[in-house]
Amino acid sequence: MKHTISVLVENKFGVLARISGLFSGRGFNIESLSVGETIDPQISIMTIITRGDDQIIEQITKQLNKLIDVIKVIDFMEVEHVEREMVLIKIAPSKNDRPEALRTAEIFRGRIVDSGHKTFTIEITGDEKKIEAFVELMKPYNIIEFVRTGKVAIAREGVKKISIKNDQ
Amino acid sequence: MKMSGAEILVECLKREGVKHIFGYPGGVVLNIFDILYDEKSLELILTRHEQGAVHAADGYARVSGKAGVAIVTSGPGATNTVTGIATAYMDSIPLVVVTGQVPTSLIGNDAFQEADIVGITRPCTKHNFLVKDINDLAKTVREAFHIATTGRPGPVLIDLPKDVSAGSCEFIWPEEVKIRSYNPKYEGNKWQMKQAADEIVKARKPVIMAGGGVIISDASKELKQLAELGKIPVTMTLMGLGGFPGTHKLSMGMLGMHGTYCANMAVQNADLIIGIGVRFDDRVTGRTKDFAKGARIVHIDIDPTSIKKTLEKVEVPVVGDVKNVLTGILKNLKESKEQWGAVRKAWLAQIEKWKSEKPLEYEHDAKIIKPQFVVEKIYEITKGEAVICTEVGQNQMWAAQFYKYDKPRTWLSSGGLGTMGYGFPAAIGAQIAKPGATVFDIAGDGSIQMNIQELATAVINKLPVKVAILNNRYLGMVRQWQELFFNERYSHTNLDVVPDFVMVAEAYGAAGLRAEKPEDVEPVIREALKIKNRPVFMDFVVDWKEKVYPMVPAGAAINEMIFGEKKDKKRKFDSSELKIA
Incomplete structure (x- = not known):
């Protein structure tokens, strides 16, 4: 089962190493990981996509909680939430294909963020399914480069929220 | 008041109630050692290896219940502590x-005696710190x-x-420690404690x-009350x-791999296991899918990850x-009107039967010393x-x-990591924590050589630590596995040249004694x-063929025990039968 886990951590050096070391040391896998500061600069938030059965996910969340620098852990599997990921994709379609490629990008609400004689770079945001579908459609147009941010997630209104204050 | 980093460190240690430090000096900790030179209320015990310092601090902690403290230098001094830290962590x-660490300006430059010890010890410490700013030192x-002493303790x-240790700043002692992301849970959930009592x-x-x-939790009294009230047989890890x-x-x-027949059978046939401050590791459970199959499990631990x-x-x-x-469970149980004596009669009779069927035993010999006889x-x-x-x-098992431990904090052994070389420095730490106690290190001829240099530490501090070397000229436990599972192919377990331990002891100024016949043992x-003023090495020349029994082969269920030759015909164990864990 794929899980999206948010980890609120103290924004100190070495914290990322503690988290990634925990995953590698205990044989848990990380599919994607994104890190950024929260509104409070003393706190960072990590969004980790991982896989495992219930017992493994339970261990992952408990082990994360056990780290001294971890303030809070949320498994979004248990929470109504919104997930987004951004992708930048650079394609080099043939002259004939260019209009069709641009149209497809438009349908997916992609934005052209760079354009040259031979290539376009398209920015696209969405959940996993949308991004996968889009990438699939771009394949015939000669994908030259492709980067993705990794997922971020946020709880919907009215459900358990990730507070930046410590809840004791 | 303005103080140097070294002074702040030492002042903080004093305020934390530290009396003894184990350590080894070096270039980047000179400032600290210089302050310690004049310090009357803190005694630094100079070990002969940094690993010894950490094990000694560990032994000190296990006996006293207080945090053990070690100070060493950077680079090799720091990396030498890793085994000791990992031992304490497990x-x-x-x-x-x-x-100590190289100056902050040099960190990352591959400077002389630089090692990224924070990186190296991240997975084997409960937490670690690099102090970059002297203003953070006291708080750190x-x-x-x-962190070390609360919750599930650790290094x-x-x-x-x-x-940082050479710099100076205003010393401010933080009266209160508050770490917003660290709040160990001490009180059990009321409903769950009630559930546990109901299960019982x-x-x-x-x-x-x-x-x-x-x-760790100092709960022997409560445990005894629980066992006696509910008439519940107890096995220990x-x-x-x-x-x-x-x-x-x-x-x-x-119980477990070398547990008693009774304990293993009881666990496998139980309908309820009450695990108290345990982590159900592989040496205890054997093949997990066949562990206590018919039992419901109550698991009490301060660390949620253990569950x-x-x-x-x-x-x-x-x-x-x-x-x-x-305490919570006892409170619930005391309300119960259960007639425990009648309810448990059959079960306790079965326990007694298992006890008498196959007690721990070995065959005494009039000519050659059996290692178990020495322990007895x-x-x-x-x-x-x-x-x-x-x-x-083998010495550990x-x-x-064959020694019955009646009181907590009298048994010091590297359980999780299984560190050879732990016992002797730990005994030194224990003796310092409890000067009046009789402290033994039960050792093998292999293990003792892993930290034998600490003889000097024991001699100079006049510590009467008694080292009983069960000398079988082999790495006995590994040899035992080779005999049982590797067709008696003794690859590199014969130590051939074992030093004359009596002479080694005497060379260091310790006492050396030897027993070659059973009548010499006592x-x-x-x-x-x-001998009250220096350490003693007792070299017991024992039967090298002795094995630790019962034994649950790795990967087997814990009721699948092998026994010594005396009771059952020796069975050649076919390792292909096993799923090795």
Whole structure:
């Protein structure tokens, strides 16, 4: 089962190493990981996509909680939430294909963020399914480069929220 | 008041109540050692190796219940502490290890004696710190002690760059420690404690499995009350020895790979396992899918990650401090009108039957010393009142089997990591913590050579540590596995050249004694006990063929035990039958 886990951590050096070391040391896998500061600069938030059965996910969340620098852990599997990921994709379609490629990008609400004689770079945001579908459609147009941010997630209104204050 | 970093560190240690530090000097900790030179209320015990310093601090902590402290230099000094730190981490022992570091301006430059010790020890410390700013020093030391000693204890490392210990700032002692992301849970959940009590009332064949958590939490009294009230037989893990009196009628001894027949059979046939301060590790459970198949499980531990880490199902988890949780369960149980004596009669009779069917035993020999006989004699002569440290291997298992531990904090052994070379420095630490105690290290000829240099530490500090070397000229436990599972192919387990331990001891200024015949054993132990001002090596030349029994092969269920030749015909174990874990 794929899980999206948010980890609120103290924004100190070495914290990322503690988290990634925990995953590698205990044989848990990380599919994607994104890190950024929260509104409070003393706190960072990590969004980790991982896989495992219930017992493994339970261990992952408990082990994360056990780290001294971890303030809070949320498994979004248990929470109504919104997930987004951004992708930048650079394609080099043939002259004939260019209009069709641009149209497809438009349908997916992609934005052209760079354009040259031979290539376009398209920015696209969405959940996993949308991004996968889009990438699939771009394949015939000669994908030259492709980067993705990794997922971020946020709880919907009215459900358990990730507070930046410590809840004791 | 303005103070140097070194002064702040030492002042903080004093305020934390530290009396003894184990350490080894070096370039980047010179400032600290210079302050310690004049310090009257703090004694630094100079070991002869940094690993020895950490094990000694560990032994000190296990006996005293307080955090052990070690100070070493950067680079090799720091990396030498890693085995000691990992040992303490696995066994949940509170330590504060201070390592020197190259000046902050040089960090990352591959400077002389630089090692990224914070990176290296990240997976084997409870937490670690690199102090980059002297203004954080006092707070960091305070937090280090707090983290090391609360919740599930463990080692904490503080890496202190030279410019920080040499620098100066205003000293402010933080009266209070508050770490917003660290709040261990001490109180058990009321509903779960009630559930646990209900399970005990419902059970017909319950077993208590007590671990190191009982000792850490100082809950021996509550455990005894629980066992006696509910008439529940108790087995201990290696780490739990001493948590429940080994001589108690309800004690079944240790369980697991080299556990007693009774303990293993009881666990496998139980309908309820009450795991108290244990983590159900592989040496205890054997093949997990066949562990206590018919039992419901109550698991009490302060560390939530211990619960359901190795076992798939736990009916009643209770996260909290063992002492508090047991008190809560007892309160619930006392309300029960159960006639415990009648309810448990059949089960306790079965336990007694298992006990008498296959007790721990060995065949005594009139000509050659059996290692188990040495341990038995030590038990008899010390009346079970000594502090026993062990190395790792056969010596450790025999010390666990043939000595009965009645009190907590009298049994010191590297349970989780299984560190050879642990026992002797740990015994030194234990003797310093408890100067009046009789402290033994039960060792093998292999293990003792891993930290034999600490003889100098024991001699110079006039520590009467008694080292009983069960000398079989082999790495006995590994040899045992080779005999049973590798067609008697003794690859590199014969130590061939073993030093003359009597001469080694004497060369260091310690006493050396030797026993070659069974009748020498008692006089040698008695002679050793008379020596009060220096360490003693007792070289017991023992039967190299002896093996530790019963034995559960790795990957087998714990009721699949092999026994010695005496009772059952020796069975050649076919390793292909096993799924090796």
